[in-house]
Structure formats: structure tokens, C-alpha cells
Amino acid sequence: MSPIMPEVKAVPNVSSGGAEPLPAGTDVPSTAVLSTRDLNVWYGISLALRDITIAIPRNQITALIGPSGCGKSTLLRCFNRMNDLIPSARMTGEITFEGLDLNSAETDPVSLRRRIGMVFQKPNPFPKSIYQNVAWGARINGYRGDMDELVERSLRRAALWDEVKDKLNKSGLDLSGGQQQRLCIARTLAVDPEVILMDEPCSALDPISTARVEDLMDDLKSEYTIVIVTHNMQQARRTSDMTACLMLDDGAQHGHRTGIIAEFSPTDRLFTNPKDPRTEAYITGRIG
Amino acid sequence: MSPSDAHFSPKASRRILGPVFGVACFLATMTGVVFLSILLGAVLRAASQGATLAETFDLLGRLARSTRSRDPDLAGFKAGIAGSLWLLGLVFALAIPVGVGAAVFLEEYMPPGRLRRVIQMNIANLAAVPSIVYGILGLAVFVRGLGSSRLAMGSALIAGGLTLALLVLPVVVIATQEALRTVPSSLRQAAMALGATKWQVIRDHVFPSALPGVLTGAILSLSRAIGETAPLLMVGAAATKVPTGLKDRFTALPVEIYKYASEANPKFQVVAAGGILLLLALLLTMNATAIIIRNRYGRSARG
Numbered sequence: 001m002s003p004i005m006p007e008v009k010a011v012p013n014v015s016s017g018g019a020e021p022l023p024a025g026t027d028v029p030s031t032a033v034l035s036t037r038d039l040n041v042w043y044g045i046s047l048a049l050r051d052i053t054i055a056i057p058r059n060q061i062t063a064l065i066g067p068s069g070c071g072k073s074t075l076l077r078c079f080n081r082m083n084d085l086i087p088s089a090r091m092t093g094e095i096t097f098e099g100l101d102l103n104s105a106e107t108d109p110v111s112l113r114r115r116i117g118m119v120f121q122k123p124n125p126f127p128k129s130i131y132q133n134v135a136w137g138a139r140i141n142g143y144r145g146d147m148d149e150l151v152e153r154s155l156r157r158a159a160l161w162d163e164v165k166d167k168l169n170k171s172g173l174d175l176s177g178g179q180q181q182r183l184c185i186a187r188t189l190a191v192d193p194e195v196i197l198m199d200e201p202c203s204a205l206d207p208i209s210t211a212r213v214e215d216l217m218d219d220l221k222s223e224y225t226i227v228i229v230t231h232n233m234q235q236a237r238r239t240s241d242m243t244a245c246l247m248l249d250d251g252a253q254h255g256h257r258t259g260i261i262a263e264f265s266p267t268d269r270l271f272t273n274p275k276d277p278r279t280e281a282y283i284t285g286r287i288g
Numbered sequence: 289m290s291p292s293d294a295h296f297s298p299k300a301s302r303r304i305l306g307p308v309f310g311v312a313c314f315l316a317t318m319t320g321v322v323f324l325s326i327l328l329g330a331v332l333r334a335a336s337q338g339a340t341l342a343e344t345f346d347l348l349g350r351l352a353r354s355t356r357s358r359d360p361d362l363a364g365f366k367a368g369i370a371g372s373l374w375l376l377g378l379v380f381a382l383a384i385p386v387g388v389g390a391a392v393f394l395e396e397y398m399p400p401g402r403l404r405r406v407i408q409m410n411i412a413n414l415a416a417v418p419s420i421v422y423g424i425l426g427l428a429v430f431v432r433g434l435g436s437s438r439l440a441m442g443s444a445l446i447a448g449g450l451t452l453a454l455l456v457l458p459v460v461v462i463a464t465q466e467a468l469r470t471v472p473s474s475l476r477q478a479a480m481a482l483g484a485t486k487w488q489v490i491r492d493h494v495f496p497s498a499l500p501g502v503l504t505g506a507i508l509s510l511s512r513a514i515g516e517t518a519p520l521l522m523v524g525a526a527a528t529k530v531p532t533g534l535k536d537r538f539t540a541l542p543v544e545i546y547k548y549a550s551e552a553n554p555k556f557q558v559v560a561a562g563g564i565l566l567l568l569a570l571l572l573t574m575n576a577t578a579i580i581i582r583n584r585y586g587r588s589a590r591g
Contacts, residue, residue, distance in 0.1 A: 080481065082477065082480070085476075085480065087399055087400070110483055110484070110485050113480065113483040114482065114483030115483075117482070120474065120477065120478065122474060124472075124474040124475060125478075126475065126478065126479070126493060127475075127497060136479075136482070136492065137482035137483065137484070140482070140483070140484050140485075140488045141482070141483055184478070187482065188481075188482070191482055
């Protein structure tokens with residue numbers, strides 16, 4: 001399904017702080033799957049995100065961290081145009097996926113969302129059987145292969161097959177929270193996306209289920225590009241290759257909360273040697 | 289006594305008020321039950337006139353088989369029952385699809401704003417309009433065709449069906465909207481995020497989840513339609529024969545009950561009471577069927 005990839009525009013300045021070029025080895029510009037440049041997102045007259053410039057590297061895990069209300073989820077939802085569901089939301093600036101202009105009226109959000117999957121904060125399986133949960137997305141997208149095989153493959157890939165193979169006709173709602181979240185991941189994998197967006201996928205899960213999902217993410221990144229929003233800094237540190245720390249803009253209009261990217265660096269460096277004082281304050285727990 | 293008890297002195301009444309409130313609510317519940325029992329008892333006694341249960345069933349069977357007559361011993365409700373069943377089918381076929389469609393449009397497609405609020409408010413108001421007004425509307429629009437003889441349907445079954453369908457339409461719309469609103473947005477988002485179109489989301493997720501609520505609305509509105517008398521009197525439901533087609537003149541069970549009850553001969557009171565029992569039986573059968581269907585759908589939506 002993927003078209004031959006057009007030349008992705010180089011994103012020269014990944015850290016919006018401005019100073020830091022990307023370190024050797026991460027090689028972001030040439031392999032960026034998703035990139036934004038001076039992206040602004042508005043809800044009505046309120047500016048939610050300002051001047052977001054970021055490049056999401058292929059086959060890596062990019063974490064978005066930052067205090068509550070700084071627009072991490074909003075940014076995530078720009079990538080699959082889920083903000084379209086909010087009537088007052090609009091965006092300006094550049095945002096591209098494999099060279100495709102996501103902010104263009106010609107870009108069809110429906111076909112885009114098959115290519116960029118999403119896992120939500122609260123596990124939200126369909127009130128249908130486990131089998132139907134996985135098969136539905138493929139079916140409505142006109143999947144023409146062997147459905148049984150696809151369901152099994154997706155559930156195996158999501159490390160859930162062994163737990164559910166004998167009860168595929170049971171309701172997805174009968175599973176535990178952690179299993180439900182892996183079912184949601186399997187459902188996303190079944191439509192063969194290129195990118196998986198995860199919006200705090202573990203915040204409703206216990207530590208053991210969280211560990212399983214994190215293992216799974218690590219396993220999946222060889223085939224998929226993953227962007228994860230998390231409140232849990234340890235989780236960002238454990239799982240991600242790159243981390244973007246978002247902050248509230250101190251200069252925002254009074255009464256409005258505007259998010260900006262304080263720093264976007266390889267995760268090791270962001271946590272051990274943050275360049276931005278606000279990032280440092282956040283990761284050491286002094287703000288947020 | 290712990291040291292902090294000094295700071296708290298709860299009112300003694302708080303332990304009494306709970307049970308008092310509970311008893312008050314129980315009495316409120318009983319009001320309905322008691323009056324329904326009185327009504328049922330009175331009607332049963334009026335119909336049976338002291339006869340045994342078997343004899344009462346015989347009477348009801350006879351009433352259901354014979355048509356309207358000036359002789360209380362020959363009078364029955366066959367035409368009314370047939371007319372009511374026809375009307376039921378017509379209202380189901382006309383009001384449910386239109387009402388559900390309108391609700392889906394308002395909830396799923398129409399952007400929120402002033403226009404939607406205005407439409408919403410008008411539908412809520414329509415639900416409160418007295419049924420006799422719908423009767424006048426039906427008489428003017430359907431029976432007389434707004435004065436055009438080509439559009440006029442006369443006092444035909446279809447005119448009655450359309451009038452009742454209009455009458456229950458707001459109820460169907462409002463109940464369906466309520467049902468659609470209970471579908472969690474997380475379900476819609478999950479489906480959208482897989483690359484589904486709005487139509488696919490509504491067809492496969494929103495609608496099945498809302499179906500039990502939609503069916504409840506349908507049951508309520510059909511029950512209302514089958515009990516309505518005033519609008520049918522207005523559109524001229526006064527036939528004495530069983531209708532065979534949409535253009536036939538018709539009558540309905542509550543209309544016949546009303547007519548028998550206003551006869552001077554006291555023997556007709558028995559006939560009217562029997563008619564009430566038949567109407568109640570029809571209503572209960574209908575509701576029971578609908579509840580069974582709803583429960584079955586409710587289960588399969590989960591499985």
C-alpha cells in the first residue's frame with residue numbers, strides 16, 4: 001500500500017529551542033516518517049500548540065512528555081487528523097506524513113487513519129467478540145486475504161494469542177484491562193498501519209500489564225514507527241529512542257494554555273543532560 | 289471517644305430522614321400500582337358481571353369475533369381490532385424509520401449550533417402538543433388534502449395511519465437521540481481511528497449499541513399510538529366493517545370502546561368493559577413481544 005516515498009523535506013531544526021542540531025547516529029531528517037514545521041493548533045480562538053517543529057524517525061519510538069494540558073495528546077491527534085472530530089479545531093503550518101501534506105483538504109483522513117493507527121488511554125474494545133474486534137477494521141477497509149489467518153497473526157503479534165485462542169467468540173469486554181489494551185493493539189495491527197500512535201496506553205493498567213505492553217512496543221518498533229504520549233517519565237525513559245518534552249508557553253495569552261516543544265533529543269540525552277532548563281526542571285520533578 | 293469527636297456533632301435527624309425518604313418513595317410507587325389494580329378490578333367486574341373466569345373468556349372471544357352492532361348481544365370489536373392492528377403496522381412502518389433517521393441526522397451529522405438547538409426545541413415542543421391538534425392536522429392535510437380533491441384521502445386507513453405516525457414521531461426522535469447519546473464517544477473514536485467512514489461507524493457500532501434504547505422508544509410510541517382516540521375521531525374513524533386495504537374506511541379499538549361506552553343501554557357498558565380488556569391484552573402482548581426482541585438484540589450486541 002505504501003507509495004514510493006517522495007523526498008521528505010529536510011527538517012533542519014528539530015529542537016524548537018533552536019540551538020541543537022540532531023546528533024550523529026539518529027539521522028532523523030532522511031528517515032522521518034512524520035514531520036511538522038511551525039505547526040499551530042487552535043481550538044476556537046485559543047492557541048493550543050505553537051510553532052511545533054518535530055520529525056518522527058522511522059522504526060523508532062518517540063515519546064511525548066510534559067505537564068498536563070500542554071498539548072501532547074493534541075499533537076498526537078494531529079498526526080491522524082483525529083482533531084477533525086472537534087468542530088472548533090484547526091491547524092496552520094506544515095505537517096507531512098511520508099511527503100503527504102496532512103493539512104491539505106485533499107488528504108482523506110479516512111484512508112490516512114488506516115495507515116496511522118491509534119491506541120487510546122482507556123482500553124476501548126468494541127462490544128463484540130474478540131475475533132470481530134480484530135477483524136472489523138480489516139473488513140471495513142476491504143481486506144481480501146484470509147481473515148482467520150489475519151486475526152491469528154495480529155493477536156500473535158500483540159502477544160495475546162495464547163491467552164485468547166480458545167475463546168475468540170467471547171466478548172472483548174470480558175478480558176482484563178491489560179488484555180483489552182493488547183486487543184486494541186492487535187486491532188490496530190490488523191489494518192497494517194505504518195505508524196502507531198499511543199495516547200498514554202498504560203495509564204489505566206497495572207504494573208505487570210504495563211510491562212507487557214512496553215515489551216510489546218519494543219518488539220513492534222522493528223516494523224512500525226511508534227509515537228507515545230506518556231505522563232510516566234520512567235516509561236518514556238525505558239521505552240523510547242527519542243523524547244520531546246512539551247511545556248506550557250509562559251508568553252501565552254492570558255487565560256489560554258499554549259504548548260510548545262521545549263526540547264526534542266535522543267531519550268538518553270534528554271534525561272541525563274537536558275539542554276533546556278525547563279526540561280530539566282520537569283524531569284527532575286520540580287515542575288509539572 | 290476519639291479526641292477529634294469534639295469537632296463533629298452530626299444532627300440526630302440524619303439517621304431518621306433516610307428511612308423516612310425511603311418510605312415516601314415507596315408510597316409514591318404504590319400510588320401507581322394501587323390505582324392500576326383498582327382500574328383493572330373495576331373493568332374486570334364490569335365485564336364479567338359476576339360470571340366465572342371461563343365465561344368472561346367466552347365473552348371476550350365473542351366480542352373479538354363480532355363487528356359493531358346496535359344489539360348489545362351481537363356487538364363486538366372485530367373491526368376495531370383489525371383497524372388497530374393495521375394502524376400499528378402503519379405507524380411502525382412510517383414513524384420508526386423517519387423518526388430514527390431524523391435522530392441519527394441530528395445526533396451524528398448535524399453540527400451543533402443555533403439551528404440544531406432550534407430544531408431540537410421544536411421537536412421537544414411537538415412531543416407535548418395535545419393529540420387532538422394532530423387530529424385537526426390530519427383532517428386538514430390527509431383527509432381533505434388541504435382542499436385539493438386530488439390529494440384528499442378521505443377518512444381512509446392511510447390517513448389515520450399518517451396522523452398517528454406524525455403524532456408519535458417526536459417521541460421516536462427524542463428516544464432515539466437519547467439512545468444515541470449513551471453510546472460512548474470512545475467507541476466512535478476507536479472505530480474512526482481504524483479508518484472507518486462515518487457510515488461504517490454508525491452502522492456497525494453506534495446503531496447496534498443504541499438499538500435497545502431505540503426499541504424502547506419504538507415500543508413506547510407504538511403503545512401511545514394504539515391507545516389514541518381523539519385524533520382518530522377527528523379524522524373520521526367510524527367504519528363498522530373490517531378494512532381490507534389502505535384506502536378503506538376504518539375504525540380502531542379505543543374509538544369503538546368510546547362509542548359503546550356512550551350508548552344509553554346499560555348492557556353496552558359490559559361490551560365497553562370487555563373492549564378495554566381486549567385493548568389491555570393487545571397492549572401487553574405487544575410490549576412483551578417488544579421486550580423479548582429487545583433483550584435478544586441486547587445480548588447479541590455484546591456477544
